[in-house]
Amino acid sequence: MALLELKNLNVSYGSKKNKIDAVKNVSLKINEGDIYGLVGESGCGKSTIGKTIVNLIKASSGSILYNGQSYDLYKKSKKNFYQFVQMIFQDPYGSLNPRMKIGEAFIDIMEAHKIFNSREQRIKETEILLNKIGLSKKYINRYPHEFSGGQRQRICIARSLILKPKLIIADEPVSALDVSIQSEILELIKNLNNFDKLTFLFISHDLAVVKNLCNNMSVMKNGVIVESGNAKKIINSPENDYTKLLIDAVPKF
């Protein structure tokens, strides 16, 4: 059974008169342990798929199965849903509350979801999470502006781990970072996949990154998936003409 399955998903924006069909009849399956790449040019509907999976946007039709279950089964307990899937975004600057120390932000989430019952335990857990993503526990008392872009993205990743999800939707998580920092974050994602058995949907417009990181992938164009399968196979011998164009556009390939 797939960990996440999208079946004939359609997502639109706007009113009837001004409708934008951002995602059209998309089906895909992500298995446990995958780092599943979702690639395509800007505006093709990648983020819309991610946001629909975490229920920030409602699909107009089609279905999403989370570990074989519909969202309705998670509705009663949001905690259960967010223990299943979390999303991280491109912009680590906009994702953190500038007025909250990192530790307080993490403790707040644990309080809201009734994770642990003492402040001491929550502080300890925050330190463990920071350590896991490669930051010293002394950073617990710092504000977001005191960190670099790469450190902030690490913090966003750590925050997404608080509820111990099975699946993380990573929407262009390295696109806003310097190339040297990008590889550190990609290494962190690989490690979380390897050692913590976390599954990722990795959204990117960068085929070089996807080739290096992902096992399976889908290629999107104008809201439609044009090709899906093993990432190396697709990149080495694409079948779809649009995929060929995307690959030809990458100078090093």
Ligand SMILES: Nc1ncnc2c1ncn2[C@@H]1O[C@H](COP(=O)(O)OP(=O)(O)O)[C@@H](O)[C@H]1O
């Ligand atoms: N909130 C929104 N309201 C209206 N249209 C949107 C909204 N968000 C995205 N779109 C449109 O939906 C399409 C897909 O966007 P998006 O999913 O953000 O693409 P990608 O992440 O691949 O760049 C684009 O045409 C975009 O302009």
Ligand SMILES: [Mg+2]
């Ligand atoms: Mg996007």
